[in-house]
Amino acid sequence: MGLWRKISIPFVGLVLAVYLYSAWEDFKPEMLRGKRVIITGASSGIGEQMAYHLAQMGAHILVTARTEAKLQKVVTRCLELGAASAQYVSGSMEEEAFATHLVEEAEGMLGGLDMLILNHIGNSYFNYFDGDVEHMQQLLRINFLSYIAMTVSALPRLKDSRGSIVVVSSMAGKIGFPFTAPYSATKFALDGFFSFLRQELILQSIDVSITLCILGFVDTESAVTAVADVVLVTPALKEECALEIIKGGALRQREVYYKYAATRIPLLIRDWAPEFLDYLIRRSYNVENLKKN
Numbered sequence: 001m002g003l004w005r006k007i008s009i010p011f012v013g014l015v016l017a018v019y020l021y022s023a024w025e026d027f028k029p030e031m032l033r034g035k036r037v038i039i040t041g042a043s044s045g046i047g048e049q050m051a052y053h054l055a056q057m058g059a060h061i062l063v064t065a066r067t068e069a070k071l072q073k074v075v076t077r078c079l080e081l082g083a084a085s086a087q088y089v090s091g092s093m094e095e096e097a098f099a100t101h102l103v104e105e106a107e108g109m110l111g112g113l114d115m116l117i118l119n120h121i122g123n124s125y126f127n128y129f130d131g132d133v134e135h136m137q138q139l140l141r142i143n144f145l146s147y148i149a150m151t152v153s154a155l156p157r158l159k160d161s162r163g164s165i166v167v168v169s170s171m172a173g174k175i176g177f178p179f180t181a182p183y184s185a186t187k188f189a190l191d192g193f194f195s196f197l198r199q200e201l202i203l204q205s206i207d208v209s210i211t212l213c214i215l216g217f218v219d220t221e222s223a224v225t226a227v228a229d230v231v232l233v234t235p236a237l238k239e240e241c242a243l244e245i246i247k248g249g250a251l252r253q254r255e256v257y258y259k260y261a262a263t264r265i266p267l268l269i270r271d272w273a274p275e276f277l278d279y280l281i282r283r284s285y286n287v288e289n290l291k292k293n
């Protein structure tokens with residue numbers, strides 16, 4: 001029995017590792033051909049890059065954000081890249097009615113829904129917590145409550161299509177990083193809500209996948225400008241990041257880690273030696289360069 005255990009446990013581990021690895025590698029761009037996808041926060045950054053990847057894969061795309069002029073350019077580029085169709089709806093996710101009705105409007109425009117990519121974030125500051133509770137509330141509305149409102153509207157349609165919800169989060173939604181208190185709070189909240197929802201969907205045998213994306217530092221203009229000279233880490237590429245998110249959603253992965261080692265290893269340390277991780281994080285900041293208010 002002892003020998004059996006000694007052999008079987010590593011064997012099962014190996015089979016599981018090969019299975020997970022091969023599932024990861026199984027992605028094919030054709031998986032997205034003809035799929036009807038909403039991407040929020042798609043006028044710039046990672047969301048914009050996701051739109052371009054999906055366009056090249058032949059998806060029907062609906063992009064949304066506040067700035068109409070930028071969305072028009074994204075739509076034009078998506079059509080050039082081969083999107084089956086590309087449209088936009090502009091508006092602010094701070095308005096509950098906009099978040100709630102966007103999915104209904106999108107359904108009419110796309111003729112259904114296969115994938116909902118929740119990616120937008122409101123502007124926040126990168127500095128010591130300033131005690132501004134109103135800003136916290138505003139950010140919760142944009143970064144958290146609108147995600148829930150859209151999910152509630154989309155679920156009946158996604159149940160029909162056995163679709164996917166992709167939630168773009170951050171290492172700051174898993175680990176306490178300094179200078180991002182309001183933003184981090186909204187990202188931790190997303191983990192809580194969508195982890196519970198995933199469990200309940202599985203318990204009810206509802207075939208809608210939820211993929212939570214844990215991203216490290218990525219080279220979008222807003223992120224690089226916000227942390228310039230303070231965070232001493234080289235950002236990863238937004239184009240590659242966008243592709244990894246789409247792959248994870250298409251493969252119905254539970255979580256996406258990008259970049260893998262840069263996010264997975266700190267998360268392992270978090271569970272075993274949180275004080276040590278906190279110390280390493282503090283060491284990776286150049287606090288003297290924080291903008292003075």
Ligand SMILES: NC(=O)c1ccc[n+]([C@@H]2O[C@H](COP(=O)([O-])OP(=O)(O)OC[C@H]3O[C@@H](n4cnc5c(N)ncnc54)[C@H](OP(=O)(O)O)[C@@H]3O)[C@@H](O)[C@H]2O)c1
Nearest residue numbers: 041043044045046065066067092093121170218220222223
């Ligand atoms: N970049 C990073 O280092 C990094 C790291 C970890 C996680 N992430 C996550 O990745 C996602 C994308 O980040 P990003 O760096 O690509 O951000 P970004 O370039 O700043 O894009 C944010 C998007 O959200 C839209 N937006 C802002 N306020 C809005 C509002 N009130 N209503 C509707 N849309 C609004 C913006 O467009 P408009 O201004 O036109 O509305 C824009 O399209 C976010 O969820 C972020 O938390 C990024």
